[in-house]
Amino acid sequence: ADPDKSDMMKWDVASNITSVYPPTFLWITTEDSFVDVEQSMDFIKRLAAYKVPYEFHVFEKGSHGSSIGSSTAGFS
Numbered sequence: 001a002d003p004d005k006s007d008m009m010k011w012d013v014a015s016n017i018t019s020v021y022p023p024t025f026l027w028i029t030t031e032d033s034f035v036d037v038e039q040s041m042d043f044i045k046r047l048a049a050y051k052v053p054y055e056f057h058v059f060e061k062g063s064h065g066s067s068i069g070s071s072t073a074g075f076s
Contacts, residue, residue, distance in 0.1 A: 014046050017043075021050060023052065023053040023054065024047055024052060024053070025056075026054065028040045029058070029059045029061060030058065030059070031060070033064060037058060040056070
């Protein structure tokens with residue numbers, strides 16, 4: 001319920017990127033209220049710093065969880 005900074009770092013994906021991180025595909029929308037676009041860009045910058053292959057897309061419309069393609073995720 002109240003994790004300390006050490007616990008938070010263990011679960012922070014961007015903090016755990018290394019040169020052996022797998023190639024990554026990431027997309028986000030500017031309407032996502034859970035994950036900020038800037039946070040995703042920081043993640044991509046870290047991948048690039050470790051020369052991890054990636055593909056990154058930012059879309060204007062869509063809520064968090066849109067990738068599951070259901071009406072509960074903002075699709076009708």
